[in-house]
Amino acid sequence: xxxxxxxxxxxxxxxxxxxxxxxxxxxxxxxxxxxxxxxxxxxxxxxxxxxxxxxxxxxxxxxxxxxxxxxxxxxxxxxxxxxxxxxxxxxxxxxxxxxxxxxxxxxxxxxxxxxxxxxxxxxxxxxxxxxxxxxxxxxxxxxxxxxxxxxxxxxxxxx
Numbered sequence: 001x002x003x004x005x006x007x008x009x010x011x012x013x014x015x016x017x018x019x020x021x022x023x024x025x026x027x028x029x030x031x032x033x034x035x036x037x038x039x040x041x042x043x044x045x046x047x048x049x050x051x052x053x054x055x056x057x058x059x060x061x062x063x064x065x066x067x068x069x070x071x072x073x074x075x076x077x078x079x080x081x082x083x084x085x086x087x088x089x090x091x092x093x094x095x096x097x098x099x100x101x102x103x104x105x106x107x108x109x110x111x112x113x114x115x116x117x118x119x120x121x122x123x124x125x126x127x128x129x130x131x132x133x134x135x136x137x138x139x140x141x142x143x144x145x146x147x148x149x150x151x152x153x154x155x156x157x158x159x
Contacts, residue, residue, distance in 0.1 A: 003114040005089070005090065007032070008036075012059070013063045017063060025067070033086055038057040060072050081105065090117045091118050091120070094106070097129065103139055110159075118159075145159065
């Protein structure tokens with residue numbers, strides 16, 4: 001399937017590295033785009049994770065050093081997508097823990113997801129993230145798309 005992989009909210013890059021190695025990106029024509037703030041301050045609308053901090057961006061870049069097809073970008077989403085984002089996406093994984101940011105990413109990237117491409121909404125089914133579910137339900141209903149709630153609490157959309 002045509003299109004690159006995009007992960008919005010990659011944190012430490014763990015899932016991206018597992019997927020990268022499993023799919024064998026080194027022998028493919030796909031690129032993997034990872035986005036995150038990598039830091040947290042108290043005024044941010046999402047909660048902090050244990051390893052957020054000034055050095056996390058560098059640690060994630062180091063995790064993918066030497067892998068030419070992986071692009072790690074630090075910045076606020078969806079704003080940073082104006083600077084760097086692929087034209088065609090086959091996998092879009094969104095884990096921002098923030099309803100406004102997640103909808104902003106969807107507005108910017110949804111049309112770039114290729115037919116048959118997958119969108120994973122990481123915290124879709126969890127009560128703590130109910131606001132995300134509500135706005136995502138509305139977003140996808142407007143586009144006549146269904147969200148499958150997985151046993152993991154994630155939401156899956158096949159475009």
